[in-house]
Amino acid sequence: MYVYLNGKIVPSKEAVVSVFDHGFLYGDGVYETMRVYDGVIFMIDEHIRRLYRSASMIGLTIPLETDLLKISIYETLIANRLKNAYVRLTVSRGHGDIGLDPELCTKPTIVIIVQKLKEYPRAFYKNGISLIIPETRKNLREAINPRIKSLNFLNNILAKIEAKKRDAYEAVMLNVYGKLTEGTISNVFFYENGILCTPSPACGILDGITRGIVIDLARREGFKVEEGEFTKDDIYSAVEVFITNTTLEVMPVSKVDDQGYAVGKITKLLHKTYRQEVNAYMANVRAGLFQHLRKSMC
Helix, strand or coil, X not given: CEEEECCEEEEHHHCCCCCCXXXXXXXXXXXXXXXEECCEECCHHHHHXXXXXXXXXXXXXXXXXXXXXXXXXXXXXXXXXXXXXXXXXXXXXXXXXXXXXXXXXXXXXXEEEEEECCXXXXXXXXXXXXXXXXCCCCCCCCCCXXXXXXXCCXXXXXXXXXXXXXXXXXXXXXXXXCCEEEECCCEEEEEECCEEEEECHHHCCCCCHXXXXXXXXXXXXXXXXXXXXXXXXXXXXXXXXXXXXXXXXEEEEEEECCEECCCCHXXXXXXXXXXXXXXXXXXXXXXXXXXXXXXHHX
């Protein structure tokens, strides 16, 4: 396995980050995860854009142009000889003396990890997964802006611990006002009264890229979509529930706390159309590459 570390692709055993790195000491940094389908990184521009947005929001300058960063990701993918993979791109504040002052760090640390994609069990998509509403509440968005995809994940980890104790796969947190927000690694949707519902960004969620795609696909299919404020009683009374993220795509939920749900036709349709969107994206990328090669040969 090979890892990109600060401009070099090295064997994973040599990919060593200092114990004085502020990403390790304080969770000071940002990250993105991406999925690779048959050698094509899905929505790479959107992920890179969000990475730079997150970095800007914490006053962190990424010392690479976006095109060079994209090339570095693909080079790491090629070095690992993988076609279907998971990409984790991390940018920390970098090495510095102990202390919270960002100016103690002079240069960010950039790490790109590419691993073989571990497919989720087919049973998850056929039968659905269980989730809980944990006691852990989502951080106040006024305290930590949820639009920052931060390395500091303790809030989510505490909720995940609760989920595991209750034999659930995922936990969807409430905010301090008792409104649904998001899962530890996912966005949540539910269908009731002919409306596809999902918590709005104002509730304190990360505006997931997959979430946005699913909203667009649902509207294209003629569904009414409502981004709003919802309570746990709203999701309990739903007909269908599913979660989304980059790697799991659209995954049905069969249970929220003690409330059960069928894996319904809306969830199945949206997962199908999502896969069609992925295939169309891959075809466009390959067509663009073919055109570029033709021009370079002329």
